Every structure is written in structure tokens, then in C-alpha cells.
Amino acid sequence: MHGDLNSSVLSDALVILGAAGIVIPLFARFRITPIIGFILVGLLVGPYGLGRMVLDYPMLVHVTISDPEALGPFAEFGIILLLFTIGLELSFNRLWAMRKLVFGLGALELVFISMLITAALCMLGQYWTGALGLGLALALSSTALVLPMSGTNNPVGRAALSMLLFEDIAIVPIIFLLGALAPFADSGGMEGLMDTLWMGIVVLGAMMVIGRFALPHLFAQAARTKSPEVFLAASLLVVIGASLVTAAVGLSPIVGALIAGLLIAETEYHTEVEGIMEPFKGLALGVFLLTVGMGIDLAMIWNNLAPIAIAVVSVLTLKAVVTGVLLRLMGARRGTATETGILMSSPSETTLIVLTAATQAMLIQPGTAQFWQIVTAIGLTITPLLALLGRLMAKRVEPAPDLSSFSETRDGQGVIIIGFGRVGRLVADMLTKHDKPYVAIDFDSDTVGQAKRQGYNAVFGNAARVDVLSKLEIDVAPAVILTMDEPVLAQQLTRKLRSNYPELPIIARARDGTHASELYRNGATHAVPETLEASLQLSEAVLVDLGVAVGPVIASIHEKRDEFRKSIKEGGELDYIPKLRTSSAENA
Structure with a gap:
């Protein structure tokens, strides 16, 4: 039994490292983004790919993922590390300067898109509570995919970052709202939300106060050892500790990771932390993309090809148009609005979390949830293509250089x-x-x-x-x-x-x-x-x-x-x- 477990773990590790070490460089050689590579590998080795043939061909167990759900924690850790590194690239001053974009543009984008999707689903016969849950889920965009493609030091990246930050903050109230709308929910749902909010504010305040004094001393001691292993351990200690603290009070762990990154960004050690965490973030994010690919059932897609295609195109088009119009109304140039709107039209990894919460609250049926999970997986898969389409369309609608209010000239640090x-x-x-x-x-x-x-x-x-x-x-x-x-x-x-x-x-x-x-x-x-x-x-x-x-x-x-x-x-x-x-x- 123990030997079988070890064999299973080693087989999964072989697939993951094989994807990272062989498939991804092959895609890079043909200038294809590794994101598509990881998703396609997940599709190939998952339960809907070669995994369904393991019983007939036992040798396939060594090149397939035996337990896709076991990769869930690693996928979540990849997203946590991503938000941590985003925090390292920011600073409290820069975040404060973006507050109008985060709570203005970000809030408007989420509210308008979710309400429009909700209204459309209600017109198609979905009960309003379920439609609201689906609207909120599908309005979200992928932080894990969008920011690595757009960066944060250009007009498109800065606009996308502001909206994604608000969406990450809004995840907690969305989950509580779905619980409160459940058919058998009582008033405890809203009371739980208020408890989480005040405890979260206290915890985040304590983290910022303690972190400003403790982190420089912690990293100074690690740096004096001149040991990369000790420095890595200190970095992981901070990001995991901060994530666990925020999760303990009901907030998303990615909020703690973001705060930890912002605090370290204020110290002189942020450059070394960024460099030492980069490989781990990339590998963990690759595991997340593998899980996305493993959730795509090609047989179901084929049997429901027309409805799924209509759903994907409709959601992407609606999100792209609304986001682009909002950006234009807030002063962005046509090129920035077009590229950002198309890029932000992709769904989010957290869409799957919200869909699960809506299903558990009995707001939507499991079959409906599975349909929209497939739509989400397809949207995540084509995100790199959306990024390419956005750049091409931006050049078509506005060939001139983009000098909008979202711009940040990249002159380096000298x-x-x-x-x-x-x-x-x-x-x-x-x-x-x-x-x-x-x-x-x-x-x-x-x-x-x-x-x-x-x-x-x-x-x-x-x-x-x-x-x-x-x-x-x-x-x-x-x-x-x-x-x-x-x-x-x-x-x-x-x-x-x-x-x-x-x-x-x-x-x-x-x-x-x-x-x-x-x-x-x-x-x-x-x-x-x-x-x-x-x-x-x-x-x-x-x-x-x-x-x-x-x-x-x-x-x-x-x-x-x-x-x-x-x-x-x-x-x-x-x-x-x-x-x-x-x-x-x-x-x-």
C-alpha cells in the first residue's frame, strides 16, 4: 500500500516535471506561450484524456495524474505565490496612488458585468439567486494569467491590475453573499460577514504594524548567513504565515500573501526575495494550469458544442465591451481600452471557487455548474489568444503610441x-x-x-x-x-x-x-x-x-x-x- 502511494506520487511528479522541463521549452521554441502548453498537458494526462485509458493500459499510470484533486493545494499555493510577487512589485505608495482606479474602475467593472450577466440569465429562465451567483462568478477575470501577460508597468497592465485587485478583495463578500442567499440560510450569514470584516481589518492592521518592524530584522538575520536556503525559508515563512493568518479569520489567503509582498517591498531585501521566489512561483502556477486542463472534458464539449460555444463567445464579448467602454469613459485611449477589455474578458480561476460555493448553497444545479466550469476552462485556455487579439486590435484602432493617464514610462531605476x-x-x-x-x-x-x-x-x-x-x-x-x-x-x-x-x-x-x-x-x-x-x-x-x-x-x-x-x-x-x-x- 505504502509502495503504491509512493509510486503514485512519483508518477505525478514525473508528469509535472516533464511538462515543465520538456513540453514547455518545446512550446517556447515555437514562440507559443507556456500557459497553453501547461493546459494542453493537463488535458492530455488528466482523467478526460489518457487517464480514462489507465484501466485498459496500466502502463499509462506513469504518464497520467492519478489523483487530480491532490494537486488542488499546490495549485492554490501557486496563486498565493503569484499574489505575493505582485505585492513585491508594488508598494503602499503606489497602491495608494491607484485607490481611485481600484475602488472606482474595479468596482464599476465587477458590478456592471455581473448585473448584465445576471439579467441575461434571468431572461433565459434561471432563478434570480442562481443567476446572481453565476453573474458574480463569470464577471471575475484571471489574476494568475492576465498579470503575467500584461505586466504592471504599462497602461494595459495598470488598468488590469486595478480591476483584478478589487476582484480579489471582493471574493470574500461574494462567498458570504451566496451563503446568505441559500434557500436554508438564516440571518447568521450576514452576521458572519460582519464578523469576518471587522476581524479582517484588525488582523490586516496588526500585520502591517508588526511587519514593518519584524520583517527587516528577520531578513537581516537570514541575509547574514549568506545562505540561499535560509533566505528562501524566511521568504516562505512570511508568505505562508501571512496567508494562514488571513485564512484563519475568514479572508482569502491571497489577501495575506499580497500584504506580505507589499510589506517586503518596503525593505531593502525585496529584490533578492523576488529573485529567489520566481522559480517556485512559476512551477506552482504551472500546477494550477495543469488542473485547469484536467477539468476539460472533450466528450462533453463535443456533445454540447453549440451551447458551449455560444456561452463562451457571449460572456467574452460582453465583458470585453463593458470593460472597454468603462475605460474609455474614464479617459483611457482607444488602444488601451480595446486591449485591456479583450484581455480582461477571460474568466478567472476563482470563478471555479464561486461556482462551487453557489452549488453548495443550492443556488444552481450540479449540471449547470459543470456546464459553466467547462466554459470557464475554455476561457482560461484561450486567454493567451485573447492577449494576442487584444494587441492586434489595439494597433488597428489606434496605431499611435499610447500615452494615456494609465501610462508609466519604463525608464528603469538608473x-x-x-x-x-x-x-x-x-x-x-x-x-x-x-x-x-x-x-x-x-x-x-x-x-x-x-x-x-x-x-x-x-x-x-x-x-x-x-x-x-x-x-x-x-x-x-x-x-x-x-x-x-x-x-x-x-x-x-x-x-x-x-x-x-x-x-x-x-x-x-x-x-x-x-x-x-x-x-x-x-x-x-x-x-x-x-x-x-x-x-x-x-x-x-x-x-x-x-x-x-x-x-x-x-x-x-x-x-x-x-x-x-x-x-x-x-x-x-x-x-x-x-x-x-x-x-x-x-x-x-
Whole structure:
């Protein structure tokens, strides 16, 4: 029995890792989004695909999911990690600045769409309570799919984020409302809602107060170990703990995950947390997409092809039109309104949760719920196609660049300084003096903490991991400056950066001419040897003291520096070094 259980778990793990490691790279090679890949794999290996043939062909048990329901907790964890990383990308200041969009646009979008769907279903004969439950469920859009496609730093992403945040907040009252509308519900339904709301407000307030003081100390201790495993454990502790706390008082766990992300975003450790959590979020989200695919019954779709097709097209069209019109009324340009409306027309993973709640409350029949679950699964599957259609339609209706009120120019955070010791701080001071933005990153928590207290823009992170640097928007950075006094690490990082960002200017600190030559070979744009710069500064000081005019001295220094740099790039010897050694030997 125990052996069978282990075999089942290993078979499921094989399918999941096979999807992530083989199928998804294959889709990426043909420029097809991995989202479709995961869903199609789920369809293939699920109970409505190869899974239904296991009894006839027992060997298929090793390439199918034996218990789809067992993946449910992992799928939910993927959504929790997604909301956590969204919180990391935001901040309380940015969220506060979006409050009008969240509670204005977000509320209007949910209310209008749900009411229109409710009215349409009532006209088709559905009783009003069941129609309301279906309307609220189908009005939701997928946070897990929409935000990874749209991002949050562009007009479409910012508009979508505002609506999705309101929908995530509204999940709890929706679930309670459906319970209160149940045929046998009593007044306890509304009392339970009020209890949840006041307890939730108290808990969220306590989390924000405690988190502001406790999280910097927790991550500082984890950072001092310089162990990725400890830092990962601290990150998971925070996100799981926050999710459990909000779930304990009746709120959705994703609310706790979002708050945890917002709190960490205010610390200097957010970049490292984002980088270290990214692979786990992607894999957990992939499990969620597998479960979506496993819920698609192709036989049922074929037998009800016309009604399902009409339902899918009707819901998507209604949501796209309403969302687009609301955005236009709030001042968005045609391109933004069109693309956002089409992208937001897809249903949500939480639609399945609301449908389950409506069924348990006996507002809709199980057969009706299954029909709309199929519609939801199809909508989730075609979300990447909706994103593509939205971009194409946006270009058609408005070819000009989108400069709406939702826009956020992506200029990056400025020059990236890697290593923030004595040299890094001097570089930061010079950049500040000339009004050039920068962000510094260092793997020493004490160094970063002291820099933050002194007003420097510094974050904690391991710059040897390019995924961490990508969180600093290195792809749009004007330059990267390597100031660490670790020759081998500087060469490795230079080679990695040049490989990933061929056009990026890389200015590196070198110990001497030999080290500078190695850095040039690894792709540095400029390598600055400390020994040569020291000798040039000594020469400048003595010449000025001897009465030589400053202008000619600086010109000769620049000339000599260019001569040294050319020699180093060509890998040649610097003439003055052997001469100094010979002279020294003769004097001895």
C-alpha cells in the first residue's frame, strides 16, 4: 500500500516535471506561450484524456495524474505565490496612488458585468439567486494569467491590475453573499460577514504594524548567513504565515500573501526575495494550469458544442465591451481600452471557487455548474489568444503610441552599481551630484542597512544571479558598474552580463592591468585598473605642485589613460612596468 502511494506520487511528479522541463521549452521554441502548453498537458494526462485509458493500459499510470484533486493545494499555493510577487512589485505608495482606479474602475467593472450577466440569465429562465451567483462568478477575470501577460508597468497592465485587485478583495463578500442567499440560510450569514470584516481589518492592521518592524530584522538575520536556503525559508515563512493568518479569520489567503509582498517591498531585501521566489512561483502556477486542463472534458464539449460555444463567445464579448467602454469613459485611449477589455474578458480561476460555493448553497444545479466550469476552462485556455487579439486590435484602432493617464514610462531605476563598499559609495555620490539616478546592490546586509540609513538607494541581493538583476530592470539600465574587489567574481559576472545583455555598457573595477585585460576579454566596455589610476593621480598632483598648468596636465593624463587602455585591450605589456622593476633592481 505504502509502495503504491509512493509510486503514485512519483508518477505525478514525473508528469509535472516533464511538462515543465520538456513540453514547455518545446512550446517556447515555437514562440507559443507556456500557459497553453501547461493546459494542453493537463488535458492530455488528466482523467478526460489518457487517464480514462489507465484501466485498459496500466502502463499509462506513469504518464497520467492519478489523483487530480491532490494537486488542488499546490495549485492554490501557486496563486498565493503569484499574489505575493505582485505585492513585491508594488508598494503602499503606489497602491495608494491607484485607490481611485481600484475602488472606482474595479468596482464599476465587477458590478456592471455581473448585473448584465445576471439579467441575461434571468431572461433565459434561471432563478434570480442562481443567476446572481453565476453573474458574480463569470464577471471575475484571471489574476494568475492576465498579470503575467500584461505586466504592471504599462497602461494595459495598470488598468488590469486595478480591476483584478478589487476582484480579489471582493471574493470574500461574494462567498458570504451566496451563503446568505441559500434557500436554508438564516440571518447568521450576514452576521458572519460582519464578523469576518471587522476581524479582517484588525488582523490586516496588526500585520502591517508588526511587519514593518519584524520583517527587516528577520531578513537581516537570514541575509547574514549568506545562505540561499535560509533566505528562501524566511521568504516562505512570511508568505505562508501571512496567508494562514488571513485564512484563519475568514479572508482569502491571497489577501495575506499580497500584504506580505507589499510589506517586503518596503525593505531593502525585496529584490533578492523576488529573485529567489520566481522559480517556485512559476512551477506552482504551472500546477494550477495543469488542473485547469484536467477539468476539460472533450466528450462533453463535443456533445454540447453549440451551447458551449455560444456561452463562451457571449460572456467574452460582453465583458470585453463593458470593460472597454468603462475605460474609455474614464479617459483611457482607444488602444488601451480595446486591449485591456479583450484581455480582461477571460474568466478567472476563482470563478471555479464561486461556482462551487453557489452549488453548495443550492443556488444552481450540479449540471449547470459543470456546464459553466467547462466554459470557464475554455476561457482560461484561450486567454493567451485573447492577449494576442487584444494587441492586434489595439494597433488597428489606434496605431499611435499610447500615452494615456494609465501610462508609466519604463525608464528603469538608473545606473546599477554592483558592490557598495568604499568605491561604490564614491560612484553613487558622483552620480547624485550630477543628478543621475542609480540603484546599488550588495550581498552584505550590514553594508546595505548602513547605506539605507545614510540615504543611499541600496538593496540587498546576490548580483551573481541575473534573475535578481532583472528585477532592477537591468535591460533598460543606462550602464552597470562593477565595484567589488573580487577579481574572479567580477570576470564571471562580466561574462554573464555580456552574454545576456549584448548592448549593455559594463564599467568594471580592476586590480591591475592584467585583471583589466581579462575583464575586457570577458566583455567589459571599460575596465579601470586601480594601480594605473593611482599612478596617474600621483602624476597629476606632482605636476600641478611643480607649477605646470592644470589644463595641459589633465590633457596629458587623459592621453596617457587612453594609451594604457588601448594597450590593455590589445593584451600587450605596459612599458613602464618592466622599466620600474629594472630601475628598482639596479638601485637595490
